[in-house]
Amino acid sequence: MLQHVPVFLQKTYDMIQNCPEFIATWSTSGETFIIKRINEFAAEILPRYFKHNNFSSFARQLNFYGFHKVKKEDILLRTRTPNAPDAALEAQGWWEFSHPLFVRDEPEKMASIRRKTYADSAHVHHNNASSSASDNKSELEELKGFVSELVDDMKGELASLKSQVSMLAHHMSSIGSLMQMIVQQHQQQSSMTMPHHLPAPMHMPTNDDYGHQPLKRRKMEHATSTSSSSPPTASPAILLPPLNSIRHHIKADEPPTQNHHLDESEATAAYLLYHARRNDPPPMQ
Numbered sequence: 001m002l003q004h005v006p007v008f009l010q011k012t013y014d015m016i017q018n019c020p021e022f023i024a025t026w027s028t029s030g031e032t033f034i035i036k037r038i039n040e041f042a043a044e045i046l047p048r049y050f051k052h053n054n055f056s057s058f059a060r061q062l063n064f065y066g067f068h069k070v071k072k073e074d075i076l077l078r079t080r081t082p083n084a085p086d087a088a089l090e091a092q093g094w095w096e097f098s099h100p101l102f103v104r105d106e107p108e109k110m111a112s113i114r115r116k117t118y119a120d121s122a123h124v125h126h127n128n129a130s131s132s133a134s135d136n137k138s139e140l141e142e143l144k145g146f147v148s149e150l151v152d153d154m155k156g157e158l159a160s161l162k163s164q165v166s167m168l169a170h171h172m173s174s175i176g177s178l179m180q181m182i183v184q185q186h187q188q189q190s191s192m193t194m195p196h197h198l199p200a201p202m203h204m205p206t207n208d209d210y211g212h213q214p215l216k217r218r219k220m221e222h223a224t225s226t227s228s229s230s231p232p233t234a235s236p237a238i239l240l241p242p243l244n245s246i247r248h249h250i251k252a253d254e255p256p257t258q259n260h261h262l263d264e265s266e267a268t269a270a271y272l273l274y275h276a277r278r279n280d281p282p283p284m285q
Helices: 005-016 038-049 055-064 072-079 087-091 108-114 116-128 133-193 215-229 243-253 264-277
Strands: 025-026 033-035 095-098
Touching: 005 038, 005 108, 038 055, 055 095, 072 087, 108 116
Parallel strands: none
Antiparallel strands: 025 033, 033 095
């Protein structure tokens, strides 16, 4: 940063030097600088160098340092050429400022620029009151037009923000309805799949379920019912050989089997076979 140069002037010089040409740039001669797009300049460029985005405040500071706003007629006359007929229309929204010590590629001259005091402004205004009355009137009209444009822009931005807020509220409402529907569907599916009572344990059928009883139990019940229902009758006693002798006899006379442990049905068959081989009469059942 140059020494003895006001910070505002140094920042303004750097800002014009580095600004995109379609937003703000030096004039062809380099003795003035032009701001072509006021809104973009205020929104994007000013906040990079100053703590605000107020173009009116920036223009007022330039006025305090002795800058002059170039008349609109001079801008239009300079830009109106046969080769660029539309340039004059575009230049209608331009703002151009000049100062004899604020020149491109000569930043050292800015050290001689001083900020005007209130007394200086009053003295200059008193001496030049008659000559600058028409200029002040034209500048006032331009400022009014600029303020009107700013108000219109603010109204447009406000309407756009309201539309975006309304759209966002509609989206949030739709999302809320969708979430509520998803929760209801989940609850319905859960109630349909959840069992109302536990199923009864499966009952494995046994022999008793089909009316069958174990052989020993049937024989014991048959023997008990027979002894209790019918009177005892005299019958010759039949002496049966012991089961061990039967099994021994079977082992001796018959081919061996894989399983020699006989249940009661096999024992009965072996018993009958034993008497058959001895030519004994069949035993009474």
